[in-house]
Amino acid sequence: MRPFKRLISLEQALSLTSTCAVPTKKTERLSVVEAIGRVSAEDVVSKMSVPPFPRSAMDGYAVRARDTFGASKLKPIRLSQGEAIRVGSVPKKALTKDVCAMIATGAMIPKGADAVVMVEDTEVEGKAVLLHESVHPGQNVSRKGEDITPGTKIISYGQVLNPSKLGVLAAVGRDEIRAYAKPLVGVVSTGNEITELGSELGPGKVYNINSYTLCGAVSANGGQVRMLGIVDDTVEDIERVVRENSDCDILVFSGGSSVGERDIMIDVLERNGKVVFHGIAMKPGKPTLFGTIEEQLVFGMPGHPTSCLSNAYLLLTPVLRKMARLPPQRPACVPARIAKRVVSTTGRTQFLTVRLDGDIAHPAFKESSAITSMAFADGYVVIPADVDLIEKGERVTVYLL
């Protein structure tokens, strides 16, 4: 068994993984509907004006503003009614002096008109309309191109496509966009004791947990998961997986924390790429191996389910989001007070799961091999490496799971 030579800090580990993570260059054409939450791989410049014609911003009457000057509730101005202009239609004739045209919100302003009086400020009297307010030229009218003029860059390369960005694409008639592909993350569980869900559990065996927790964390952070199942921990089998999945942007192995297995992963990395670090001063998550094979990142996560998943949160998702060109996650967090004194190991960052009862955080960590350390918790507290004690009642920030 090769011992850890030197543990590096979590901060150093994050810096090294980030340096190795190359933002994806793979792109794909997506429909506007599919593109939600994705990252644009192009600048989109509008070829058209939005609105494409001057239109009414209100239900009311299109007028020549100067015909309305001086109108008030006490001294309304009377105009004769011309045509009624519905949305989606083209006015039949130009507006002439002292004539108004009933117009709907979004309908085309007729030639000759330059303003709209809101319906609330009018009163119909036979074939005439009384105006109770005057309007200035341009009032209640959206000019052609007021929203978007031709040549306006409406989407920039690298922007995340939120609902309003889909809307601005739709506004100029774009029904698809080139977006960055989701990084492909191959997820592998190793170990002779691991049994796939749906199979009977033999003596000495346990079910595959890590593939499912990793799958959840990856898919929630912009990655596409390739489930690679359970692989024997032999150099031949691990190398076969590496060779067959060279199209993955990231390979995540979990397990390999038992006698000899870690050595296998190190050997495979040294033969096919390089080991960047092995061993992080954190708890849980210490026996973590990280390396690269060309631009592919390879994580060797501890087999303990809570160590594996806390590593996924602290180490994997930041680089996954960088490769996906997504902004860093803004983890939801709440302030709380710790329910009892917590002693931490100086020199090791601690990932402490907690249950919340109002604003009181009760430590929920049992052991790193227990999935309930995490599954029965509401969130976690990160205790920095230089802190060795949190007193009962001290304020902490709880990151919600």
Add this chain to the structure above:
Amino acid sequence: MRPFKRLISLEQALSLTSTCAVPTKKTERLSVVEAIGRVSAEDVVSKMSVPPFPRSAMDGYAVRARDTFGASKLKPIRLSQGEAIRVGSVPKKALTKDVCAMIATGAMIPKGADAVVMVEDTEVEGKAVLLHESVHPGQNVSRKGEDITPGTKIISYGQVLNPSKLGVLAAVGRDEIRAYAKPLVGVVSTGNEITELGSELGPGKVYNINSYTLCGAVSANGGQVRMLGIVDDTVEDIERVVRENSDCDILVFSGGSSVGERDIMIDVLERNGKVVFHGIAMKPGKPTLFGTIEEQLVFGMPGHPTSCLSNAYLLLTPVLRKMARLPPQRPACVPARIAKRVVSTTGRTQFLTVRLDGDIAHPAFKESSAITSMAFADGYVVIPADVDLIEKGERVTVYLL
């Protein structure tokens, strides 16, 4: 044109929509992989122990703890080496006095052994092993059922299935779970001026924006979208859509803010269900209609793209999440200072979009008909109805888009 009779406050509108929103009762069986982010529709009770057998928490040597008492670096204790126990296998024989068995993390503790000495505290000397530390009974051993005992409720009805919850399901071998179905949201654009993406734009016409922004907001908040395209604003066509989509949990119409169209929606609601409110004291988003047809919620959103989308954020997503049984959204927000004085209308809640430059929030709202009011913004500020002025430099909370 039927005028608004009485505007209600945003708070009243939220209370009314929430009262009408019935959490979904529809459930479906999902694989553990599909279940990420979904809400459990069952209590899951473990039938098995996890771990299913006593196992080693460390790489090292399984021992009888009493054989190690008194061991130290200066006075190591020497045990003879028995079998090596790999993970996934069953120890061949019980451990006898003064014998130790090399054991991997996760491997089964042999009968007779009750503790594990970490490999770091040992030294191999021929066929013997020197122990530099003593261990107490149970040390570095995970008892059978230490993580989960049979009869433990591992998932409760109504819990959101995050990665660790998938992990605890996997731990007990469950490969599927009954989860609540995503509420089905039918999205309809109405109006003669609306043209579908991919078609040529005729005179007086504009592209369909709202279907796409609504689709994005719904799918990001636990809903399943049924895109119903563009529908003519006649009672017959709207009633046909309502009739054909009675399986939708929510129907969202947008448009109908032009002359006569709002009346059509009101007529359809009154004939088939009821109008709950019409008109909210907010800006934008005032001409909003809300009603129910049996348990189905029906929104008549304003046609202006920014009004429609701000309504989706403020009104639609809270009820959608309630129906989906998801917790209220925790919108990401940042503190900022407003770049210039903003005057708001007293008595109306204002949804003010802003662009962020560091911690300075520049108002980005052009007009509610302009999608760029939202698409070129980074977030929004909600100005309460009883605030009519924000002075330059005042602190505001910006909800990120």
